[in-house]
Amino acid sequence: MSGGTSRERILGRVRRALADVPREERPEDHPVVRDYLRVHGERSPAETLDLLAGNLADYRALVHRVDAAGLPALLARLLAERGAHRVLAPAGLPRGWLRDARVDVLSDTPALTARELDVVDSVVTGCALAIAETGTLVLDAGPGQGRRALTLVPDHHLCVVRTADQVVDSVPQALERLAPVAARPLTWVSGPSATSDIELDRVEGVHGPRTLEVLLVAGDPRPV
Amino acid sequence: MSRDGSDVPRGGGATYLGMPAFPRAADFPRAADTATRDGRLRANLRHATHTIRAKRARAVAELDDWARLREAGAAIKDRTLRHLDHHLVRLEEAVTRAGGTVHWAADAAEANRIVTDLVRATGEREVVKVKSMATQEIGLNEALAESGIRAYETDLAELIVQLGDDLPSHILVPAIHRDRGEIRDIFRDRMASWGRPAPEGLTDRPAELAEAARQHLREKFLRAKVGVSGANFMVAETGTLVVVESEGNGRMCLTLPETLISVVGIEKTVPTWRDLEVFLQLLPRSSTAERMNPYTSMWTGTTDGDGPRVFHLVLLDNGRTDTLADQVGRQALRCIRCSACLNVCPVYERAGGHAYGSPYPGPIGAILTPQLRGLASPLEESLPYASSLCGACFEVCPVAIDIPEVLVHLRERVAEGGEVTVRGTRTVIRPAKRHATERAAMRAARWAFDHPDALRRGQRILSRTRRLQPRRLPGPGRAWTDSRELPAVPAESFRDWWARTRGGTS
Numbered sequence: 001m002s003g004g005t006s007r008e009r010i011l012g013r014v015r016r017a018l019a020d021v022p023r024e025e026r027p028e029d030h031p032v033v034r035d036y037l038r039v040h041g042e043r044s045p046a047e048t049l050d051l052l053a054g055n056l057a058d059y060r061a062l063v064h065r066v067d068a069a070g071l072p073a074l075l076a077r078l079l080a081e082r083g084a085h086r087v088l089a090p091a092g093l094p095r096g097w098l099r100d101a102r103v104d105v106l107s108d109t110p111a112l113t114a115r116e117l118d119v120v121d122s123v124v125t126g127c128a129l130a131i132a133e134t135g136t137l138v139l140d141a142g143p144g145q146g147r148r149a150l151t152l153v154p155d156h157h158l159c160v161v162r163t164a165d166q167v168v169d170s171v172p173q174a175l176e177r178l179a180p181v182a183a184r185p186l187t188w189v190s191g192p193s194a195t196s197d198i199e200l201d202r203v204e205g206v207h208g209p210r211t212l213e214v215l216l217v218a219g220d221p222r223p224v
Numbered sequence: 225m226s227r228d229g230s231d232v233p234r235g236g237g238a239t240y241l242g243m244p245a246f247p248r249a250a251d252f253p254r255a256a257d258t259a260t261r262d263g264r265l266r267a268n269l270r271h272a273t274h275t276i277r278a279k280r281a282r283a284v285a286e287l288d289d290w291a292r293l294r295e296a297g298a299a300i301k302d303r304t305l306r307h308l309d310h311h312l313v314r315l316e317e318a319v320t321r322a323g324g325t326v327h328w329a330a331d332a333a334e335a336n337r338i339v340t341d342l343v344r345a346t347g348e349r350e351v352v353k354v355k356s357m358a359t360q361e362i363g364l365n366e367a368l369a370e371s372g373i374r375a376y377e378t379d380l381a382e383l384i385v386q387l388g389d390d391l392p393s394h395i396l397v398p399a400i401h402r403d404r405g406e407i408r409d410i411f412r413d414r415m416a417s418w419g420r421p422a423p424e425g426l427t428d429r430p431a432e433l434a435e436a437a438r439q440h441l442r443e444k445f446l447r448a449k450v451g452v453s454g455a456n457f458m459v460a461e462t463g464t465l466v467v468v469e470s471e472g473n474g475r476m477c478l479t480l481p482e483t484l485i486s487v488v489g490i491e492k493t494v495p496t497w498r499d500l501e502v503f504l505q506l507l508p509r510s511s512t513a514e515r516m517n518p519y520t521s522m523w524t525g526t527t528d529g530d531g532p533r534v535f536h537l538v539l540l541d542n543g544r545t546d547t548l549a550d551q552v553g554r555q556a557l558r559c560i561r562c563s564a565c566l567n568v569c570p571v572y573e574r575a576g577g578h579a580y581g582s583p584y585p586g587p588i589g590a591i592l593t594p595q596l597r598g599l600a601s602p603l604e605e606s607l608p609y610a611s612s613l614c615g616a617c618f619e620v621c622p623v624a625i626d627i628p629e630v631l632v633h634l635r636e637r638v639a640e641g642g643e644v645t646v647r648g649t650r651t652v653i654r655p656a657k658r659h660a661t662e663r664a665a666m667r668a669a670r671w672a673f674d675h676p677d678a679l680r681r682g683q684r685i686l687s688r689t690r691r692l693q694p695r696r697l698p699g700p701g702r703a704w705t706d707s708r709e710l711p712a713v714p715a716e717s718f719r720d721w722w723a724r725t726r727g728g729t730s
Binding site for chain 1 (some may be wrong): 273287289293295300302308310322328428431437441446470476495500504512523524529548631681700710
């Protein structure tokens with residue numbers, strides 16, 4: 001802790017600046033009307049899933065749909081097509097998911113260095129939830145997701161979404177569901193890395209994974 | 225140090241001072257005069273602002289409740305600002321509880337000193353940076369350089385600006401004034417002296433330019449021990465910081481280093497976790513015109529085995545409390561730095577960002593800079609006039625900042641003087657010098673309208689001499705006619721015409 005006097009000086013300036021705020025007003029008194037929508041539009045679960053897939057694809061994620069039983073074969077095919085040899089599996093990723101893949105499966109225990117991560121071909125993870133209206137995946141460092149660097153340094157990220165219970169409609173629903181894990185490091189991912197810095201035109205692929213593949217899995221893939 | 229230059233340097237010799245962080249233009253009209261003559265700059269700006277403007281309109285139209293989200297965003301910011309002391313103390317407690325260390329910086333010099341000392345304590349001589357308006361505002365890179373610490377900008381546009389020895393000209397897209405050909409040239413000529421050179425035969429295709437940046441920066445990310453960032457939001461309730469970005473350079477800087485130092489303006493606080501549900505809808509659609517930006521990072525203090533082991537948060541005042549003291553002007557502190565107001569502004573589109581003489585260009589800069597710095601020089605005094613008051617900025621602002629209202633309020637302060645707060649102390653400022661002619665003209669007009677005979681005599685003299693009158697005013701009035709036609713004086717005044725004809729009936 002430094003600048004103890006600056007702390008008091010700044011807080012004192014704030015209080016003097018707010019001399020017009022009535023003394024009896026409490027922090028929550030100023031009205032905030034939350035009449036905005038919790039969900040935009042009415043959709044069946046199937047339509048929500050279509051919206052998620054459409055929005056993910058709109059921002060250049062590659063979207064695949066599969067049932068739980070077909071997941072290992074699909075992962076094996078996607079990794080083979082990519083030519084991936086060294087594939088990272090975070091702690092807690094169901095072991096069966098990669099049983100068909102003819103790759104070296106790396107674990108993050110003990111933790112890999114950034115340079116070791118840099119020579120990984122692909123990383124396979126689950127997620128905490130996915131937001132249909134924005135085409136967003138949220139990772140919360142839970143089981144099967146790992147620490148943040150794992151989905152950042154490798155150039156190819158395969159992310160498995162359980163459609164039965166991990167898809168929400170909207171940003172407000174997502175934040176509500178994430179509130180209990182707010183203290184964990186969270187990463188929201190909407191499509192592969194991109195930039196608008198050159199003439200304000202979007203270009204995919206800068207520092208994060210340049211290829212993002214999303215596997216929307218029906219049924220419960222955990223016991224696989 | 226170019227404090228005296230009447231022109232904002234582009235492409236060479238750009239230097240910053242601790243405060244002000246930007247080399248000062250003499251004033252906005254003079255700087256804009258140079259920029260508006262630069263055909264390439266105007267073409268680049270026009271293309272970029274029109275592209276993003278149309279995209280934003282589509283992204284916003286997708287949400288039926290945009291107006292209600294906007295009202296909620298404004299209300300949450302107002303609620304926060306009205307009890308900012310309370311929320312800052314809560315934030316400090318939450319961050320500290322989560323393993324972070326909180327520092328308070330009253331001004332730019334103090335913030336720079338804190339960050340420099342923290343970096344020195346790690347023994348490192350270089351840092352990687354996430355794009356941050358606050359660190360530009362305080363001139364952190366230059367302060368670090370004076371202590372022998374090299375700061376690497378890692379956002380693509382910031383990289384273009386840094387390699388080109390240039391200045392940022394847009395909040396979201398700091399290199400908006402550069403087109404792809406210029407960017408290719410900068411990469412080809414300059415990358416080698418900062419690290420990995422540009423690939424042979426680099427073309428101006430955006431995807432290739434992005435690839436060159438990826439390769440150039442990867443080595444820096446992998447070896448970085450200290451990261452420096454700002455933040456888009458700080459949640460007082462949980463102590464969570466939020467950084468919204470596109471490229472992944474932010475994630476690199478926030479995740480790979482051992483030490484993370486975040487410099488954040490005190491007004492970036494929101495009270496509760498739930499409040500993010502409003503801003504994470506408003507910000508991406510207003511800034512990059514996306515449903516959601518590619519990456520958003522949220523972290524709370526430190527986490528064992530994930531990301532930096534040491535986290536420092538530097539809370540920055542640097543004129544924010546002075547702004548807060550102005551009951552009309554304080555709404556500028558709602559700003560979430562989306563840059564929608566720049567992209568719709570007819571003045572920004574023509575003058576470009578450098579003319580505003582600060583990291584905050586465009587309409588928001590025209591109200592933020594004079595308040596953060598005070599009406600300290602002709603530059604700040606000229607900024608409230610850098611607008612046609614068309615109101616397009618207010619219309620697109622996702623937190624409903626009535627920029628025209630604040631502009632007019634600040635113009636009154638410039639022309640009439642009055643009470644302001646400077647570094648926490650209330651003072652009365654005198655009217656700005658250059659408005660003396662305007663005030664004299666207004667006083668003369670008031671006297672003339674109070675004395676009808678004198679007015680009549682004056683009007684007749686003007687009518688009789690009208691063929692001798694110049695098209696431009698002489699002396700101090702000359703600037704006014706630089707961009708305006710002097711109205712022609714009629715052969716006969718209305719009152720003489722009325723007295724002669726009774727309104728045309730006789």
